[in-house]
Amino acid sequence: MAENVESTKKIKIPRHEMPCQEPEVRARNFEEVALGYTEETAVEEAKRCLQCKNPKCVSGCPVEVLIPEFIKKVAEGDFQEAGNVLKIKNSLPAVCGRVCPQENQCESKCILGIKGESVAIGRLERFAADFGMKTGKSEYEKPAPSGKRVAIIGAGPAGLACAGDLAKAGHAVTVLEALHVAGGVLMYGIPQFRLPKEIVQTEIENLKTMGVEILTNQVVGKITSVDELMENGYDAVFIGTGAGLPYFMDIPGENLNGVYSANEFLTRTNLMKGYKFPDYATPVKVGKNVAVLGAGNVAMDSARTALRLGAENVYIIYRRSRDEMPARKEELEHAEEEGIQFRLLTNPVAIEGDERGWVKSLTCLRYELGEPDASGRRAPIAIKGSEFDIPMDTVVVAIGQGPNPLVTTSTPGLELNKRGNIVADPETLMTSKPGVFAGGDIVTGAATVILAMGAGKKAAAGIDQYLKGK
Amino acid sequence: MYHVVKKRLLATGIALLDVNAPAVAAKVEPGQFVIVRVDEQSERIPLTVMDFDREKGTITIVVQDVGYSSAIITGMNEGDAFQDFVGPLGVESEIENYGTVVCIGGGLGIAPIHPIARALKDAGNHVISVLGARSADLLILEDEMAAASSEVVIATNDGSKGVKGFVTDGLAQVLAQGHQVKAIWAIGPMIMMKAVVDYTRSLGIKTIVSMNPIMVDGTGMCGACRISVGNETKFACVDGPEFDGHLVDFDLAMKRLAFYKDEENRAKARLECNHEGGHH
Ligand SMILES: Cc1cc2nc3c(=O)[nH]c(=O)nc-3n(C[C@H](O)[C@H](O)[C@H](O)COP(=O)(O)OP(=O)(O)OC[C@H]3O[C@@H](n4cnc5c(N)ncnc54)[C@H](O)[C@@H]3O)c2cc1C
Ligand SMILES: Cc1cc2nc3c(=O)[nH]c(=O)nc-3n(C[C@H](O)[C@H](O)[C@H](O)COP(=O)(O)OP(=O)(O)OC[C@H]3O[C@@H](n4cnc5c(N)ncnc54)[C@H](O)[C@@H]3O)c2cc1C
Ligand code: SF4
Ligand code: SF4
Ligand code: FES
Numbered sequence: 001m002a003e004n005v006e007s008t009k010k011i012k013i014p015r016h017e018m019p020c021q022e023p024e025v026r027a028r029n030f031e032e033v034a035l036g037y038t039e040e041t042a043v044e045e046a047k048r049c050l051q052c053k054n055p056k057c058v059s060g061c062p063v064e065v066l067i068p069e070f071i072k073k074v075a076e077g078d079f080q081e082a083g084n085v086l087k088i089k090n091s092l093p094a095v096c097g098r099v100c101p102q103e104n105q106c107e108s109k110c111i112l113g114i115k116g117e118s119v120a121i122g123r124l125e126r127f128a129a130d131f132g133m134k135t136g137k138s139e140y141e142k143p144a145p146s147g148k149r150v151a152i153i154g155a156g157p158a159g160l161a162c163a164g165d166l167a168k169a170g171h172a173v174t175v176l177e178a179l180h181v182a183g184g185v186l187m188y189g190i191p192q193f194r195l196p197k198e199i200v201q202t203e204i205e206n207l208k209t210m211g212v213e214i215l216t217n218q219v220v221g222k223i224t225s226v227d228e229l230m231e232n233g234y235d236a237v238f239i240g241t242g243a244g245l246p247y248f249m250d251i252p253g254e255n256l257n258g259v260y261s262a263n264e265f266l267t268r269t270n271l272m273k274g275y276k277f278p279d280y281a282t283p284v285k286v287g288k289n290v291a292v293l294g295a296g297n298v299a300m301d302s303a304r305t306a307l308r309l310g311a312e313n314v315y316i317i318y319r320r321s322r323d324e325m326p327a328r329k330e331e332l333e334h335a336e337e338e339g340i341q342f343r344l345l346t347n348p349v350a351i352e353g354d355e356r357g358w359v360k361s362l363t364c365l366r367y368e369l370g371e372p373d374a375s376g377r378r379a380p381i382a383i384k385g386s387e388f389d390i391p392m393d394t395v396v397v398a399i400g401q402g403p404n405p406l407v408t409t410s411t412p413g414l415e416l417n418k419r420g421n422i423v424a425d426p427e428t429l430m431t432s433k434p435g436v437f438a439g440g441d442i443v444t445g446a447a448t449v450i451l452a453m454g455a456g457k458k459a460a461a462g463i464d465q466y467l468k469g470k
Numbered sequence: 471m472y473h474v475v476k477k478r479l480l481a482t483g484i485a486l487l488d489v490n491a492p493a494v495a496a497k498v499e500p501g502q503f504v505i506v507r508v509d510e511q512s513e514r515i516p517l518t519v520m521d522f523d524r525e526k527g528t529i530t531i532v533v534q535d536v537g538y539s540s541a542i543i544t545g546m547n548e549g550d551a552f553q554d555f556v557g558p559l560g561v562e563s564e565i566e567n568y569g570t571v572v573c574i575g576g577g578l579g580i581a582p583i584h585p586i587a588r589a590l591k592d593a594g595n596h597v598i599s600v601l602g603a604r605s606a607d608l609l610i611l612e613d614e615m616a617a618a619s620s621e622v623v624i625a626t627n628d629g630s631k632g633v634k635g636f637v638t639d640g641l642a643q644v645l646a647q648g649h650q651v652k653a654i655w656a657i658g659p660m661i662m663m664k665a666v667v668d669y670t671r672s673l674g675i676k677t678i679v680s681m682n683p684i685m686v687d688g689t690g691m692c693g694a695c696r697i698s699v700g701n702e703t704k705f706a707c708v709d710g711p712e713f714d715g716h717l718v719d720f721d722l723a724m725k726r727l728a729f730y731k732d733e734e735n736r737a738k739a740r741l742e743c744n745h746e747g748g749h750h
Pocket of ligand 3: 060061063064065067090095097099102106107121122125344429450
């Protein structure tokens with residue numbers, strides 16, 4: 001009874017807002033948008049949690065973070081310990097607290113969300129992880145070496161999570177990364193204003209302290225191959241090469257100057273720090289009017305980046321309606337506050353260029369929602385004769401990415417599905433090649449950071465098991 | 471770190487560097503390229519491999535000062551190091567015994583044609599190299615090309631050496647001698663490669679060109695390097711850099727090279743400014 005009164009009271013406490021830079025200010029800088037909870041706010045928010053005996057929130061988290069346990073520590077003011085509890089299940093909490101689509105995951109299952117607002121699990125996770133990072137204390141005891149060596153291809157969240165768990169199990173781990181820095185999409189894709197690169201690098205430094213060797217500038221499939229790694233003394237290999245192949249729309253004009261893939265646009269800006277040109281030598285160019293094709297996280301990041309690079313009008317062009325936009329809710333809201341213009345139920349059909357080969361305008365077609373189909377979703381239908389032109393200088397194509405074939409085509413005997421993704425055993429993540437494991441976007445197709453991490457951890461367990469049997 | 475172990479100036483603004491990169495040297499094949507980054511602030515710059523020494527573990531690159539980043543690289547000296555040096559990238563040349571082949575190198579394009587000519591010769595081909603430059607003093611790697619080829623024909627625009635005219639005039643001379651040319655490799659400025667393929671198209675001789683569009687990662691991740699080949703979009707860094715020249719849309723490729731003209735000029739101006747500053 002008393003408990004019920006307690007929970008009714010807690011439901012009435014509104015969820016604590018995240019302090020953010022003002023939209024007009026942040027739309028012109030690359031500093032982080034969300035500023036993070038203060039200690040007081042974090043404690044207040046943590047106290048909203050009912051500490052459920054059977055916490056539904058945990059079932060919504062792909063890696064089953066010990067949510068009530070870490071939140072309890074925050075509520076008690078033991079922030080350091082909260083961070084330690086997080087690390088038991090999640091090796092990158094400062095990252096996940098910032099970029100997980102919580103509204104579809106942990107927070108969607110929170111019991112408080114049924115009648116009111118869910119606990120801000122992501123924000124608390126970020127708070128506790130950041131606290132741990134500031135104090136720099138992360139306890140780590142080197143395990144007894146197993147004598148086994150594992151090579152990991154790709155230093156994205158999947159590869160890094162796998163590396164961390166394998167190192168903890170005493171295996172010697174070498175990560176081979178194609179780019180000049182480790183981090184994968186966390187470094188080249190997700191912008192600084194959403195995920196400061198310093199945080200990613202701190203996590204990577206932690207891995208190095210654990211003895212993980214990270215070799216950059218290593219394009220597997222070129223400088224070495226999976227088979228060669230196995231021949232050269234590695235007992236197992238994990239492939240975590242992500243979904244790095246940009247898709248284009250196959251519409252006329254896509255090779256005009258001014259048309260970018262989101263990967264190129266974001267890589268120039270984030271990885272190469274093009275927003276600091278000419279102090280950093282890699283240029284990135286936006287005109288006055290910028291169209292971003294697509295409506296996922298990649299599209300939101302591209303649109304908000306374009307704004308920060310000085311564009312006047314930035315449009316998100318999307319064939320479906322608002323409800324179908326796949327981006328994180330928070331990013332959508334932030335984008336809207338910053339002045340991104342949404343052109344929904346609109347699909348580009350051609351990009352027009354001038355005689356010098358530059359983008360001039362975008363031709364679009366309007367759509368309307370048809371009858372609901374079997375799944376209940378209303379499919380968009382093109383409205384005949386509704387073509388119209390919008391003047392445009394820059395177009396960023398953000399309609400998705402596929403698996404990069406460099407590793408898969410250089411590895412004979414590796415089973416792929418028809419989309420080119422690697423087929424792996426759902427339990428162990430071992431591929432059709434014994435001793436070769438795979439996980440993250442290269443297996444699932446473009447997904448999320450936490451799913452990739454979860455896959456990396458699962459594969460680490462699979463590899464550990466496999467090595468023990470050897 | 472990837473140290474420069476040897477430097478040689480080949481002509482004004484053109485430097486040859488031997489770079490210590492044993493793992494790359496162990497794997498590289500003719501036709502492939504590397505991407506270098508001098509330091510933290512630098513661009514990723516693609517450069518074709520001119521030579522390699524698997525024993526010494528070095529890669530030889532030849533760089534022409536055409537802008538901000540290439541000026542910094544040509545200014546590097548023995549003992550200096552690249553922060554990043556990634557390769558080998560791209561697909562290697564298809565080397566086999568074709569019979570008689572012609573290797574055309576125009577200007578700086580002589581550097582990348584060098585290992586291809588040598589490999590073709592080693593494979594038993596009769597290799598006729600046609601080398602072009604604006605004038606005799608800009609002609610690079612003449613001795614190396616003589617060693618890598620069966621015959622060498624030189625063309626200079628001003629006639630200061632060899633045939634007066636373009637590499638296409640040199641090629642015409644070779645064909646006039648009645649050689650049964652089975653395949654041609656042509657590497658040089660886009661405009662030169664376009665002229666060569668326009669010429670060989672009607673003759674029906676297979677002509678391979680090496681495309682050098684703007685690149686970023688060099689692994690097929692960004693799509694900056696896309697070109698149109700036979701009306702299909704290709705990524706030059708992973709599908710090439712060599713393509714059947716008769717299918718390449720050179721007009722598009724040339725337009726795309728101008729994507730960052732304004733920014734390139736800004737960067738270059740800044741470099742010159744800094745240099746002047748240094749003299750005071
Ligand atoms: C712009 C953008 C925004 C996103 N926003 C979110 C978000 O807000 N929330 C969220 O949860 N998810 C988000 N995602 C998705 C998420 O980032 C990915 O699902 C996740 O990074 C996948 O992890 P991964 O380790 O499988 O692959 P990646 O992160 O892609 O890492 C793969 C690594 O492998 C390297 N590699 C590739 N080929 C080779 C090779 N041949 N040899 C050596 N190394 C190689 C790559 O260089 C890269 O470093 C976003 C993605 C993008 C692109
Ligand atoms: C596969 C490949 C192989 C190459 N091999 C050689 C070589 O062996 N020796 C050599 O001197 N040069 C080579 N280049 C060209 C070289 O990369 C460019 O000259 C260099 O990037 C110019 O940079 P910059 O800052 O000095 O000049 P900028 O002032 O930036 O540009 C000068 C010109 O170079 C081109 N360019 C600019 N940035 C890039 C980039 N990131 N990638 C490609 N081209 C660019 C542009 O068309 C521009 O007009 C190669 C390019 C490619 C793609
Ligand atoms: S890792 Fe992501 S899904 Fe799991 S609890 Fe943290 S924010 Fe929620
Ligand atoms: S479901 Fe909500 S209230 Fe219950 S433990 Fe999880 S976060 Fe706390
Ligand atoms: S350079 Fe990025 S895909 Fe070729």
